[in-house]
Amino acid sequence: MLKVIKDRMIMLVFVVFGVSLITFLISNVIPGDPARMIVGQRASQETYQSIREQLGLNDPLIIQYFNYVKGLFTGDLGTSIRTQQPVLEDILSYLPATLELIIIAFMIAIFFGMIIGVFTGIYNNTMIDYIGRIFSISGVSTPIFLSGLIVIIIFYGQLDWLPSSGRLDLTMARPPTVTGFYTVDSLMVGNLETFRNAVSHIFLPALILSYVLLSTVTRQVRSSMIDVLNKEYIRTANANGLSKWTVNVRYALRNSLIPTITVIGVSFGSLLGGAVVTEIVFNWPGMGKYVVDSIGSLDFPAIMGFTIVIAIGYVLINLIVDLLYIFLDPQIRE
Amino acid sequence: MELDVRATHTELINRPSQLRLNWYRFRKNPLTLIGGIVLLLFIIIAVAAPLLTPYEPEVINMENRLAPPSMSHWFGTDEVGRDVLTRIIYGARLSLGMGITVVVIAGLIGTIIGAFAGYMGGKFGQIIMRIMDVILAFPTLVLAMALTAALGPSLINAMLAIAIVKIPAFVRLARSEALVVREQLFVKASKTFGLSDIWIIFRHIIPNVITPVIIQVSIDLGDAIMLIATLGFLGLGAQPPIPEWGTMVHTGWEFFMEQWWYATFPGIAIFLATVSFNLLGDGLRDVLDPKSIR
Numbered sequence: 273m274l275k276v277i278k279d280r281m282i283m284l285v286f287v288v289f290g291v292s293l294i295t296f297l298i299s300n301v302i303p304g305d306p307a308r309m310i311v312g313q314r315a316s317q318e319t320y321q322s323i324r325e326q327l328g329l330n331d332p333l334i335i336q337y338f339n340y341v342k343g344l345f346t347g348d349l350g351t352s353i354r355t356q357q358p359v360l361e362d363i364l365s366y367l368p369a370t371l372e373l374i375i376i377a378f379m380i381a382i383f384f385g386m387i388i389g390v391f392t393g394i395y396n397n398t399m400i401d402y403i404g405r406i407f408s409i410s411g412v413s414t415p416i417f418l419s420g421l422i423v424i425i426i427f428y429g430q431l432d433w434l435p436s437s438g439r440l441d442l443t444m445a446r447p448p449t450v451t452g453f454y455t456v457d458s459l460m461v462g463n464l465e466t467f468r469n470a471v472s473h474i475f476l477p478a479l480i481l482s483y484v485l486l487s488t489v490t491r492q493v494r495s496s497m498i499d500v501l502n503k504e505y506i507r508t509a510n511a512n513g514l515s516k517w518t519v520n521v522r523y524a525l526r527n528s529l530i531p532t533i534t535v536i537g538v539s540f541g542s543l544l545g546g547a548v549v550t551e552i553v554f555n556w557p558g559m560g561k562y563v564v565d566s567i568g569s570l571d572f573p574a575i576m577g578f579t580i581v582i583a584i585g586y587v588l589i590n591l592i593v594d595l596l597y598i599f600l601d602p603q604i605r606e
Numbered sequence: 607m608e609l610d611v612r613a614t615h616t617e618l619i620n621r622p623s624q625l626r627l628n629w630y631r632f633r634k635n636p637l638t639l640i641g642g643i644v645l646l647l648f649i650i651i652a653v654a655a656p657l658l659t660p661y662e663p664e665v666i667n668m669e670n671r672l673a674p675p676s677m678s679h680w681f682g683t684d685e686v687g688r689d690v691l692t693r694i695i696y697g698a699r700l701s702l703g704m705g706i707t708v709v710v711i712a713g714l715i716g717t718i719i720g721a722f723a724g725y726m727g728g729k730f731g732q733i734i735m736r737i738m739d740v741i742l743a744f745p746t747l748v749l750a751m752a753l754t755a756a757l758g759p760s761l762i763n764a765m766l767a768i769a770i771v772k773i774p775a776f777v778r779l780a781r782s783e784a785l786v787v788r789e790q791l792f793v794k795a796s797k798t799f800g801l802s803d804i805w806i807i808f809r810h811i812i813p814n815v816i817t818p819v820i821i822q823v824s825i826d827l828g829d830a831i832m833l834i835a836t837l838g839f840l841g842l843g844a845q846p847p848i849p850e851w852g853t854m855v856h857t858g859w860e861f862f863m864e865q866w867w868y869a870t871f872p873g874i875a876i877f878l879a880t881v882s883f884n885l886l887g888d889g890l891r892d893v894l895d896p897k898s899i900r
Contacts, residue, residue: 545747
């Protein structure tokens with residue numbers, strides 16, 4: 273247990289250094305000039321130089337990098353050129369929207385993924401299996417902007433049942449911030465109208481995002497179900513006349529969950545990537561939209577900050593997955 | 607005694623060749639076959655592009671802008687009157703060509719690095735693997751975005767970024783296989799003959815790790831096409847007026863509530879290409895890696 277944590281922590285240090293070095297080098301190799309971007313083309317040479325001095329752009333590269341890493345440890349990711357705010361503050365203010373989207377998508381994907389996975393596993397190589405597999409392979413193959421576009425045209429354009437963008441109606445007041453998740457916050461103060469509005473806004477994006485992960489979950493549950501169902505203890509259980517439900521769920525599903533968890537943990541990353549596209553499609557004010565806007569205005573401190581935060585988060589998620597794995601599989605715990 | 611010989615003889619005759627066995631496994635799965643057929647169609651379309659359409663992909667015709675699908679323009683026209691179907695047909699060249707190029711290059715580089723890391727082992731191998739771990743610490747799309755943002759949005763830079771994010775998986779794969787091959791007798795024998803490490807790596811290690819690499823290439827193809835299209839959609843890939851599918855969705859996006867055909871059809875093309883690559887990759891894995899057969 274401790275060894276796993278230690279390994280991951282060493283990994284984390286490597287990742288932070290590696291990632292910061294890569295992003296730092298790239299953003300310094302490119303020809304853009306952040307000082308010029310701030311002061312504009314017409315500013316005097318003096319203001320320009322003082323800004324350069326202020327940003328530390330006149331120092332040698334190695335000093336600049338050293339200062340940047342020093343800042344990282346105190347939570348200072350630099351100042352965004354576009355918003356003029358500290359990058360960390362910006363990211364933290366956009367983080368809850370993204371997390372809310374990802375978590376709900378995650379829950380939808382796991383719920384339906386397990387159901388489809390179990391059925392396609394039990395009815396392996398039948399019509400049910402083929403339909404389930406087509407459905408799930410379509411998930412990894414459908415670009416989010418296509419499925420998003422289709423549901424927006426249908427549910428917003430034609431039927432006008434659901435909104436197509438944002439987290440709340442423009443006329444709706446935000447719930448007081450506790451978690452930053454509008455669905456949770458509105459429930460906490462008992463504001464059902466806001467809650468309904470928030471749910472109607474998050475429904476389509478979360479559904480579309482979940483479809484990406486759904487196939488991964490389905491595939492993994494299916495193949496480990498098939499694995500487990502061929503085991504001797506399943507034959508014994510069947511021979512003993514246990515009910516189908518007991519055999520399939522209590523015996524087979526439970527044992528096929530362990531490999532599933534690893535795969536889900538790894539594919540959380542694809543969900544992070546998918547969230548960026550989903551946020552653009554549904555105009556969802558989260559980190560993905562923030563970074564795409566930052567890329568548009570060559571705001572490198574913001575892009576680097578986002579990249580580093582995501583990389584750290586990704587490593588931490590993998591740590592949690594490892595720990596969960598140990599917790600679930602007694603054989604490893606020993 | 608004679609009977610025995612005859613038995614072995616007929617057995618030998620009746621034993622299906624490896625190729626026929628593979629073909630049988632391939633055929634057995636209808637989904638793989640569908641994937642293969644769709645892909646074949648795409649390749650024919652890409653190769654025969656000028657023969658299939660009377661229009662040019664980049665010729666502007668402002669009088670006929672944003673026309674809905676009709677007999678003369680099956681998929682409608684875009685904001686400057688270009689035929690959407692024509693642009694999709696020409697886009698097939700780009701998307702398929704780019705996807706295949708990127709994955710094959712990543713596979714080649716990754717295999718060579720991985721073979722060296724596995725064969726040499728020691729500190730060298732460790733350092734290589736730590737570097738790969740850093741790259742793997744990113745979700746692929748996020749890293750590809752950061753790289754294209756830094757390099758500047760263009761088709762070539764998008765390809766470069768995707769190749770970079772695809773390399774580590776191949777390095778890991780080739781290294782783990784190379785670790786096994788390294789211990790085998792023929793490699794040790796080559797060493798005692800005094801053959802150089804480079805020779806051994808290219809003549810013995812790499813040919814023996816190539817099968818799983820090919821499987822990985824076929825699985826990654828669909829993903830690469832999707833990544834290219836996604837970067838295009840985010841405005842980070844090919845720039846207009848290049849008829850890249852993702853870029854077409856990007857420019858068609860502002861019109862999609864009224865002129866739905868403009869963004870939808872290129873999106874469907876991306877879906878079809880990706881899904882057929884994924885089906886084929888799955889099937890190929892079953893054929894080449896019998897252990898994975900269910």
